[in-house]
Amino acid sequence: MIPSILEELRGIERQKNLRFIGKKENTFIAYLIYLKYLCDKKDYSYDDVIENERLYEIMPDIIRMNRYFLKEDKLPVNRILIQLRKYNIKDLLLEFLSYVHKPIYLHEDKDKIAYLNIESNLFSFYHEKGNATYYMKSIDASRYEIFKVFDEILGIHNDYVVDQELKVEDFNYVYIFDDIPRFRKNSNKENIFDQVRRYMLHNENVVLITNYNKISSFREGRFLARGIQTILLDHLNATIHFKDQSDKKEITIINHNQIKDSNQLKRIIKNNRKQKGVLLKITLDDLIENHYRIGFHLYELEKTHVIKDINKIVDENTYYLERLNHINEKVEKEINKLLNR
Numbered sequence: 001m002i003p004s005i006l007e008e009l010r011g012i013e014r015q016k017n018l019r020f021i022g023k024k025e026n027t028f029i030a031y032l033i034y035l036k037y038l039c040d041k042k043d044y045s046y047d048d049v050i051e052n053e054r055l056y057e058i059m060p061d062i063i064r065m066n067r068y069f070l071k072e073d074k075l076p077v078n079r080i081l082i083q084l085r086k087y088n089i090k091d092l093l094l095e096f097l098s099y100v101h102k103p104i105y106l107h108e109d110k111d112k113i114a115y116l117n118i119e120s121n122l123f124s125f126y127h128e129k130g131n132a133t134y135y136m137k138s139i140d141a142s143r144y145e146i147f148k149v150f151d152e153i154l155g156i157h158n159d160y161v162v163d164q165e166l167k168v169e170d171f172n173y174v175y176i177f178d179d180i181p182r183f184r185k186n187s188n189k190e191n192i193f194d195q196v197r198r199y200m201l202h203n204e205n206v207v208l209i210t211n212y213n214k215i216s217s218f219r220e221g222r223f224l225a226r227g228i229q230t231i232l233l234d235h236l237n238a239t240i241h242f243k244d245q246s247d248k249k250e251i252t253i254i255n256h257n258q259i260k261d262s263n264q265l266k267r268i269i270k271n272n273r274k275q276k277g278v279l280l281k282i283t284l285d286d287l288i289e290n291h292y293r294i295g296f297h298l299y300e301l302e303k304t305h306v307i308k309d310i311n312k313i314v315d316e317n318t319y320y321l322e323r324l325n326h327i328n329e330k331v332e333k334e335i336n337k338l339l340n341r
Helices: 002-016 022-040 046-051 060-070 076-084 089-099 119-125 138-154 192-200 219-227 262-271 284-289 296-300 305-339
Strands: 113-116 132-136 159-162 173-178 206-211 228-234 237-242 251-255 279-282
Touching: 002 022, 002 076, 002 089, 022 046, 022 060, 022 076, 022 089, 022 119, 022 138, 046 076, 060 138, 089 138, 119 138, 119 173, 132 138, 138 159, 173 192, 192 206, 192 219, 219 228, 219 284, 251 262, 251 296, 279 296
Parallel strands: 113 132, 113 173, 132 159, 173 206, 228 251
Antiparallel strands: 206 237, 228 237, 251 279
């Protein structure tokens, strides 16, 4: 059913010449599931909803689309319910959840897990097993209402905690999502590596999911290097499993691009054996010698002057980018002074 919904959405995008629909496909599918749920409960009438060409403001993202993008324009998304009307809503939701790209999970089904900072990638982190706790700020709480609807459809119960400090010791795994660009500085927010260290004091399994560019040079987080157990590299993303280990000897790096599914990944992690192109092991000294550079092919290659030269070039490039960012901030401040005089 999901392919049919996507085809309809793309048809509407072409018809209305709206570029943002394709970037919000998951939001629209979730919206249709929510709308079907309300119709199945008799809160809304199918016939009235299908005839209405305005989006119902039942989700924060839909409210923003209505008020800032569409305004008075109509968008006949609701008519897709004609196809969904007789479809089982639980089957539809499970199909959607299997379609959505998921992060790399390292926990077992029975484990209690906590999620933080997932607002910008919400649907990827919905946990259909019902043993997850989502920590959020009150400003983001309304975005999680759709998760509570999903819980009701599936007959499960996840927990949602607002404006409270994470009780790290209550969970087997803590997942932290971070997609803030590497050179964007925000003095009002705690550094992501400081946050990881704080949670590691009370939990032995902290997992950071971030952009590869953010950790390709791990100097900023080098005080955590001894706690790295496994690094999984997947296209442009990286997942790092931190575990407090005083006798740390090796760091495992896995090329996730060569792995077909989660079952294969679990076997590879459990066996933890070197496998060309898939799994390699390095020492903390290796990491330090390579200027805290993280990469799979870097450590598969033999140590040559070529690698050292590449590291030098990358380090110089990083230095100049940081300098450029600093200069840009100073120029922006001076411009603001001139404009506000």
